[in-house]
Amino acid sequence: MRKTAVIAMLCAALLLFCRGAFGSAVTLEDMGSEIGESSVHFPAVSGIADAELARSVNDTILSRCGIRAYLDRVALLISGGSLRVEWDGGINGDILSCTVSAEGNVTGSRKTHVWSAVTLDLTDGREIGMNELFTDAAAAEELICSLLEEEIGPGMSAHLQNMELTPLPELFSVTSAGLRLLYPVDRLSELSGRAGDVVIAWSDLEDVLDLTPGGIADRWGVPRMLTLDGGSAEAIADAVRAGRVPGLPVTLGDALKPLTDKTHLLTDADYCLEGRLFAPEGGIWRGVFLLTDKLTEDWDHSVVNGIRMEQGCLFGLRIGFTDRTEWYDALGEPAAAAVLDDEAADENRVLPGAVDHYIFGENRLCLYSDRDGTLRQIVIER
Numbered sequence: 001m002r003k004t005a006v007i008a009m010l011c012a013a014l015l016l017f018c019r020g021a022f023g024s025a026v027t028l029e030d031m032g033s034e035i036g037e038s039s040v041h042f043p044a045v046s047g048i049a050d051a052e053l054a055r056s057v058n059d060t061i062l063s064r065c066g067i068r069a070y071l072d073r074v075a076l077l078i079s080g081g082s083l084r085v086e087w088d089g090g091i092n093g094d095i096l097s098c099t100v101s102a103e104g105n106v107t108g109s110r111k112t113h114v115w116s117a118v119t120l121d122l123t124d125g126r127e128i129g130m131n132e133l134f135t136d137a138a139a140a141e142e143l144i145c146s147l148l149e150e151e152i153g154p155g156m157s158a159h160l161q162n163m164e165l166t167p168l169p170e171l172f173s174v175t176s177a178g179l180r181l182l183y184p185v186d187r188l189s190e191l192s193g194r195a196g197d198v199v200i201a202w203s204d205l206e207d208v209l210d211l212t213p214g215g216i217a218d219r220w221g222v223p224r225m226l227t228l229d230g231g232s233a234e235a236i237a238d239a240v241r242a243g244r245v246p247g248l249p250v251t252l253g254d255a256l257k258p259l260t261d262k263t264h265l266l267t268d269a270d271y272c273l274e275g276r277l278f279a280p281e282g283g284i285w286r287g288v289f290l291l292t293d294k295l296t297e298d299w300d301h302s303v304v305n306g307i308r309m310e311q312g313c314l315f316g317l318r319i320g321f322t323d324r325t326e327w328y329d330a331l332g333e334p335a336a337a338a339v340l341d342d343e344a345a346d347e348n349r350v351l352p353g354a355v356d357h358y359i360f361g362e363n364r365l366c367l368y369s370d371r372d373g374t375l376r377q378i379v380i381e382r
Contacts, residue, residue, distance in 0.1 A: 026122060028091050028098070037082040038074045042067045043089060043098045048122065056125040057096070064118040064127070065100040073106070081105035088249060089173060093219040094122045097174045099182065103194065113194040115182040117173040121216075130172050132216045133179065133209060140208040141168060144179075144200055152198055152286070157266070162189045165198070174220055176246030177312050178202045180283060190281050192264040197283035199247075201311060202226055203318040228316030228330050235315040236331065240380050241361035245307050245314060247284060252363060252382050256292050256302040272349045274381075275305060287311025287319075291381060306381035314378055317367065324354070324373040335359045340368075351376050 025047045032041030043061060048054035062068055070085045077083055082104045089098030097119040106114050119128045134140035148165040156163060164187040171182035178201040188196030202209070202222050209217050217223075224235070225246075239245065243252030250259060256278065263280040270277045270289075277289040291306030311319055317327060328334075334356035338344075345352040353370040368377035 026091060026094075028089070028096065030087070032085075033071075033074075035074055036078055038077050038084065038104070040067065040070050040074055040083070040085040041087060042085065042100060043087050045091075045096065045122070053122075053125050057120060057122065060120060060125065060127065061098065061118055065098070065116040066102070066114075067100075070102060077105060081109070089175075091122070092176070092221045095128070095174075095216065095220045096120045096122055097220075099173045099180065099197075101194075113185055115171055115184075115195050115197065117171045117180075117182055119173055128216055130168075130179070133174070133205075135208060135210045140205070143205070143208050144168060144181075147200060147204055148198065152200075157191060159191060160189060160196075162187055162196075164188060175199065175284065176221075176225065177248075177284065179205060190264070191266070192281060194264075194281075199283045199286055199312075201313060203313045203321055225313050225315060226318065228318075228322060228326055230330070232316040232330050233332075236317065236365065237360040239314065240358070240363050240365045243307075243363050243380060243382070245288075245309065245380065248288065248307065249284075250290065250304055250307065252304055252307065252380065254304045256290065256304055257300050259290075259304070270349065272347065274348075276302075277308065277349065291379070306379055309378040310376070312378075317375060317378055319375050319378060322375040324356070324367075324369045324375070327356070327367060327375070331358055334367075 026045060027047050028043050029046055030041055031044045032039060042065060045054060045057050048057065070083065074083055083102065083106060084104055085100065085102045087098055087100045098117065100116045101113065103113045104111055106112050120126070121128055131137040145166045145168065153163065153165050162185070169181050169183045169187065173180045173182065178199045181198045181200070183196045185195035190196050202225050206226055209222060211217055211223055260278065260280065263282055263285070266279040266281045275291050275293050277291055279285065279289050287310040289308040290304050291308055292302040292304060309319060313319065316330070336357040337354060339354050340348065340350065340352055342352050350368045351370045353368065353376070356367045358365040362382065364381050366379040366381065367375060368379070370376050
């Protein structure tokens with residue numbers, strides 16, 4: 001009886017938390033409840049005209065992401081233990097992709113961390129497989145495994161308890177930044193003890209992506225992230241004005257301490273000319289640093305003044321690929337430009353070369369190129 005009553009309380013509380021995410025007519029909302037030290041939050045789709053399809057989509061989310069089991073589990077933990085279930089993701093075009101994180105007493109007394117994920121076609125409710133992103137599944141797997149073993153793995157901390165990056169894990173999701181691989185904790189675990197994840201940038205997968213019009217990657221909007229053209233300038237400007245990088249849960253001006261408490265840090269903070277650089281833990285943060293002040297030793301009252309990307313892409317600005325002449329053609333002449341010699345580059349933690357500054361609203365876009373004119377770093381700052 002007690003368990004039944006608690007579940008009823010949870011169900012009654014589900015509508016307490018709603019957060020619009022992506023899309024226009026069709027939106028993704030946060031549904032959830034917090035009971036004692038535990039909380040369960042999960043995504044739900046609204047705005048689908050076909051009631052049966054909407055029910056099917058939301059049932060698939062609940063089942064594939066284990067939400068019903070987590071709600072049952074929370075009911076049992078009132079007398080002791082805790083569980084925190086969170087999600088991230090969104091809708092691009094008519095494709096939905098979400099990742100769910102469960103941390104705490106997931107199944108027993110021992111605390112652990114478990115991923116679940118789902119990627120759905122909202123036109124018919126079917127689940128999308130990873131292979132549908134590629135022209136040749138075998139070639140894609142070979143490329144991804146090569147990236148994991150030769151580039152990503154060597155850049156990870158040598159102190160990780162588990163780091164088995166290949167073969168590819170079964171779970172995945174897609175983000176604005178790239179393909180997100182989700183590992184069980186016994187194969188890849190972060191320094192914090194959480195299960196690991198890796199994001200492979202779309203620019204690194206371009207050779208094997210199926211970019212056919214109407215295909216999954218096209219409908220998700222991948223070509224828009226890879227192609228620097230006449231429409232890119234507006235998208236880039238909007239991102240800079242908003243102080244956001246698509247796929248990253250941070251906005252310029254956010255308090256730093258709550259973010260570092262939640263995500264943990266990959267390394268100790270580093271220093272550059274304009275402040276301190278923080279590297280959050282987790283696959284979505286690979287190659288990303290948060291810039292803040294260096295006024296005091298602690299950062300309890302610091303805010304995020306800049307987002308620095310050393311990998312990935314931003315609406316056609318592809319780090320390691322895009323030439324300086326290309327963004328001049330797309331964005332025009334910068335508001336300011338400077339040559340960076342060895343000393344200036346070292347102070348800014350970049351390669352020697354040049355930096356171009358573009359102003360959009362109250363924020364600034366800084367594009368750092370090496371001496372060959374290749375883009376090496378993207379910075380959005382206040």
